[in-house]
């Protein structure tokens with residue numbers, strides 16, 4: 001019979017990943033051969049929905065109430081014991097400090113008690129490395145991260161090595177969807193609701209601005225679009241809720257966003273080619289990547305540039321424990337472990353050399 005140690009060795013290294021940076025409490029046990037042994041997720045959507053956005057205090061409390069249970073479930077489902085872990089990884093930022101503290105403290109406690117290495121994961125890096133988990137993608141590649149808290153273009157050179165090519169100067173793109181949905185009384189989160197209405201709409205009915213399109217840099221801005229759409233909703237008054245008007249409004253908004261994202265990403269591909277000498281593959285991550293019109297615009301762009309595009313499946317694009325565990329595995333392989341006094345960081349840009357702009361590395365309440 002195999003000894004316990006031999007069994008553990010043959011199973012590869014297993015990392016526990018903990019995610020509590022925003023409104024998902026998530027845990028996963030992932031092995032270094034990219035096998036997910038268990039993934040647990042509790043979405044706090046219902047708790048925040050009545051407020052039309054995320055309430056940090058409610059989020060922190062919900063993480064505290066659920067995290068232990070999710071860890072216990074993951075261990076039970078996988079049959080893995082804490083003693084078998086190669087490391088404990090937790091998101092340490094950027095995000096809401098209350099939630100980050102719950103996850104990071106839990107990870108520190110487990111690491112200390114079971115004498116395991118601790119890995120403080122940058123949430124943006126977890127998104128950035130997902131394409132290596134799903135598709136084994138080699139460095140370098142261009143990452144477009146589009147979520148409720150972020151809108152960034154990063155050139156990913158390697159683990160811990162990023163050049164920020166662009167970021168939003170105001171709202172994150174998911175936030176723009178959420179704000180429009182709130183204006184129209186469609187509820188939270190807005191993206192899926194806007195997309196559902198947009199399906200029957202005419203994307204060219206309402207002329208809306210495309211801020212920054214055609215500009216030389218790779219940054220984004222959504223405030224002009226948000227103001228224009230608000231004006232339109234006010235002008236239409238109660239007619240905005242007429243089903244065809246609503247569908248056309250949502251489709252026109254989605255079309256504007258898709259064109260903005262494609263234009264900025266096109267610019268970043270060109271910039272990445274200047275920097276690296278070749279056009280890198282494109283990776284899209286974050287909740288907004290689930291939007292079909294946006295995904296189609298980015299696929300068309302990749303085709304135009306003849307580059308590979310990787311869009312991880314929606315459960316790995318939105319916040320989850322698997323991508324945190326995977327980032328932990330990548331860092332562990334490089335010996336990048338952290339001391340037990342590593343702090344939680346509400347702001348933590350991937351590229352520390354990049355000029356601080358509003359929206360870069362920040363992740364706050366989405367509404």
Ligand code: KG4
Pocket residue numbers: 022146147148149150173174175177178189190191192195286287288289290291292317318319366
């Ligand atoms: O990545 P995510 O789950 O959470 C973080 O922000 O980290 O992204 C959530 C965001 C929300 O703003 C939501 O409205 C948006 O992604 N979203 C979408 C769609 N599904 C989610 N936006 C547009 N179309 C969608 N289908």
Ligand code: ZN
Pocket residue numbers: 123127147286318319
């Ligand atoms: Zn995220």
